[in-house]
Every structure is written in C-alpha cells, then in structure tokens.
Amino acid sequence: MIGNEIEAALNKQISAEANSSHLYLAMASWAETRGFEGVSNFFYSQSDEERQHMLKLVRYVNERGGHAKAPAINEPSKMFDCLTHVFQNFLDHEVKVSALINDLVHLCHEKRDYTTQNFLQWYVAEQIEEEALARTILDKLKLIGDDKGGLYLFDRDVNQLTVTSAAAPDINA
Ligand code: OFO
Numbered sequence: 552m553i554g555n556e557i558e559a560a561l562n563k564q565i566s567a568e569a570n571s572s573h574l575y576l577a578m579a580s581w582a583e584t585r586g587f588e589g590v591s592n593f594f595y596s597q598s599d600e601e602r603q604h605m606l607k608l609v610r611y612v613n614e615r616g617g618h619a620k621a622p623a624i625n626e627p628s629k630m631f632d633c634l635t636h637v638f639q640n641f642l643d644h645e646v647k648v649s650a651l652i653n654d655l656v657h658l659c660h661e662k663r664d665y666t667t668q669n670f671l672q673w674y675v676a677e678q679i680e681e682e683a684l685a686r687t688i689l690d691k692l693k694l695i696g697d698d699k700g701g702l703y704l705f706d707r708d709v710n711q712l713t714v715t716s717a718a719a720p721d722i723n724a
Contacts, residue, residue: 565609569602569622579593615667635692
C-alpha cells in the first residue's frame with residue numbers, strides 16, 4: 552500500500568508528465584506550421600512518449616492501492632522564435648523535470664518507500680537520456696546557425712539523431 556504523501560507526490564508527477572506531453576505537442580504544431588516536418592515528427596513522438604511516462608505512473612499508483620487522478624492540463628504559454636529557441640525550451644523543461652524526479656526519489660528515501668524509489672530509477676535513467684539528447688541537438692543547431700541549407704538537412708535528419716550521433720560533426724554529410 553502506498554503512503555498518502557507518496558501518492559500525492561506521484562499524482563503531481565502524473566500532472567507534470569501530462570503537461571510535458573502537451574508542451575511537446577505545442578512544439579510539434581509550431582514546427583509543422585513553419586514547414587519543419589522532421590522537427591514536428593520529433594516532437595509529436597516526444598509528446599507520445601511523455602504520455603506513456605504519465606500512464607506508467609498512473610498504473611503504478613493504482614497497482615499499489617492508491618488512486619491516480621487524471622490531471623488538469625495547462626495551455627503552454629510559450630510561442631517560439633526559431634528552432635534554437637524550441638530546443639532550448641526542450642532542454643530547460645527536461646532539466647526541470649529531472650529536478651522533480653530527484654525530489655521524488657528523495658521523498659521516497661525519507662519515507663522509506665524503497666519500492667517506489669526503485670520504480671523511479673527508470674525515470675532517473677530516462678531523464679539522463681533526454682537531457683543529453685536535448686543538449687547534443689542544441690549543440691548541433693548552434694553549429695548550423697542561420698545557414699538555410701544546414702537547417703534543411705537538420706530538419707530532414709533530426710529523427711535519426713541520438714545522444715551519440717548528435718555529438719558527431721557530420722549531420723550534413
Ligand atoms: Fe517524462 O521524460 Fe523527460 O520529461
């Protein structure tokens with residue numbers, strides 16, 4: 552059985568994951584209306600992933616005898632100026648989510664809920680990956696700058712970028 556405080560904290564995280572999904576949906580839509588088809592597919596799939604993260608938490612809370620609540624979703628307030636701005640927001644958002652996960656792990660430790668602490672290790676690892684991916688993509692965009700041909704190729708190839716490949720210098724090849 553899950554404790555009340557942990558249940559409430561996990562419900563907050565459910566809300567954070569739902570809002571992440573919504574923010575990435577806004578990014579996907581922004582990119583689609585600007586003709587960046589690859590970036591838009593990238594964020595549509597990030598948005599789907601965040602929903603999966605939310606569902607994983609929902610199922611866990613309910614399996615442990617708690618009650619996961621369907622969260623209210625805030626309208627993302629941000630509009631974006633350019634691709635670098637979008638990916639900077641992506642990174643900033645992931646850094647914030649990592650801090651939330653760390654706080655949750657800390658709370659589990661304090662409450663001696665080692666089962667939930669263990670369950671959350673998956674999220675800890677996921678955050679490392681997502682932050683690294685956002686950083687490596689941003690580095691790539693900084694190299695490209697305003698070069699239209701570079702941005703065209705970036706958009707074409709962004710879905711193939713991984714943490715390792717984005718660090719390599721030959722996306723334009
Ligand atoms: Fe939910 O994975 Fe990052 O935010």
